[in-house]
Amino acid sequence: MRLYEERLGVPGTWFWVAALPGVMTFAVLLFAGPAIAVGAMVTVTALAGWGLHAYGGVGIVVTGSHLRAGAMRFPLASLGAAEMLDEEEAFLWRTRRADVRALMLLRSYVPTALRIEIDDPDCPAPYLYLSTRRPATLLAVLAFARA
Template sequence: MHLYEERLGVPGTWYWLAVLPGVMAALVLLPFGPAVAVGGLAAAATLTVLGLHTYGAARIVVADGHLTAGPQRFPLTSLGLAEILDDEEAFLWRTRRADGRAVLLLRSYVPTALRIEIDDPHCPAPYLYLSTRQPTTLVTVLAFARR
């Protein structure tokens, strides 16, 4: 049973950026003819859209006693104190305060985040940093699921 699920999709305006690599490919291929240039525009724009969709496919899921953050999966019993990070705190934890051993699910276009301490002696990471659009809801769900 899924208690919480969030997809960290890219903003919709980013898909318009797919036009730029398409236009650049078309300009490079224009000497080979207009049909080749249009084909290059379509191919480059399609690959860019697929790349953006894949990058934004990361999910945060709380289900079955586990927290899944992207490809990482943690049992809820190994998670400690969770701290909600506003815009400024999230920026600091992404930059100056960041620990190289930490597990990060970082999306810079999501301004708020959640920092969760890891209490598992077998895990070398000191904390888990999750970019999330709904940090308050995620903290509430984690507290509920741990009971």
Template sequence: MHLYEERLTVPRTWWLLAALTGVALGLVLLPFGPLVAAAALAGGVTTVSLLGHAYGSARIVVTPGALVLGGRRIPLGALGATEILDEREAFAWRTWKANPYAMLLIRGYVRTALRIELRNDYEGAPYVYVSTRQPMNLAVVLAFARG
């Protein structure tokens, strides 16, 4: 059972960039013939679309016993205080305030985030930084799940 689930999909404009990349490749290779240009167009769109899909497939899931960030599972007992970060604070914690030992799930196109302290430096990390479009909802669900 999932108490909270969010997928950090890429913005819609990235799909336009995939199409434009394919068109650009097709135009560059047009002197080699229309078949090569068509193959470049299809290959470019497909490759960039697959990369965008893979990058945007990260999920945040809260279950009754754990917080799952992408492929990493953190027990709820290891989580401490949460801090909701607005755009300015999220940028600061992504850049100059960042700890190199922290667990990070960063997506630059998601402007807000949640910073969660870890008890006893769980796995050597002082905190978890999670890019999320709904930091308030995630903080409330985590508080509820921890009891």
């Protein structure tokens, strides 16, 4: 049973940026003919859009026994204290205060985050940094799931 689920999709305006490589491809290949240029533009734009969609397809899922963040999976018992990070604190923890051993699910377009200490002696990472749009909800769900 899933207690929490969040997909960290890219902002919609980023898909306009995906059109730029297509337009550049069109301009470069226009000398080869308009049909080839249009076909290449559509292909490159579709590939850039697919890449953005895949990049934003990562998510956070909390079940009754595990936390899954992207490809990482942790039993809830191995997680320690969690701290909500506002925009300023999140910036500091992903730049100056960051530990190179930390595990991060980082999306720069998501301003807030949650920092969770890892209490597993087998895991060398001191904490887990999760970009999330709803840090208060995620913190409450983790507290509920651990209780």
